[in-house]
Amino acid sequence: MASNALHDLDLCAAHEAANEPLDEAQRQWALQAWLAANYRRLHQRLVRQLRCPDLASECLHDAWLRLGETPVASVQNPEAYVYRVACNVAMDRMRGNRAWQYAADTELEALVDHAPGPCAIAEARSALHAVDRAMRRLPQRHRAVFMALRVDEMTREEVARRSDLSLRRLDTVLRQALACCAEEAGMAMLG
Helix, strand or coil: CHHHHHHHHHHHHHHHHCCCCCCHHHHHHHHHHHHHHCHHHHHHHHHHHHCCHHHHHHHHHHHHHHHHHCCCCCCCCHHHHHHHHHHHHHHHHHHHHCHHHHCCHHHHHCCCCCCCCHHHHHHHHHHHHHHHHHHHHCCHHHHHHHHHHHHCCCCHHHHHHHHCCCHHHHHHHHHHHHHHHHHHHCCCCCC
């Protein structure tokens, strides 16, 4: 096959030398034939460049396919042209393998595990136990006000009416309850 391809390539060159232009399909076929005839030498060059025989083989195969699909103008140096096509295929493959580097932040965000780690879970449990201890130490009225405002999400007016407290006194009771919980949990209270 290699001798037939070389013979056909020589015929194509003779046609062009005689000023008979080749059509596009003939130029594509001639380059594919040149690649097939010089496969071993091109493969060795690519292996030296890519350092991977399998990748070099795949790139030459894809280059052969690409040569048959891509419109080709007159080529002066088929070896350089075919080698460049194979190198371009290799670059496309390597870029394709690094697609994750070019992924949008939203795509990468989907890969992030937002769940708390063991340390954060232990700290949260410790803080929760401290708040629970503080809640048990609170007077009944302070606990009721705190629960109504922060857990049940009632309005200040509703809690004041239910507890028979003024809004000012309600704020004081809530502030005292929060301070007690923060102190027990070892946190600074935000003022």
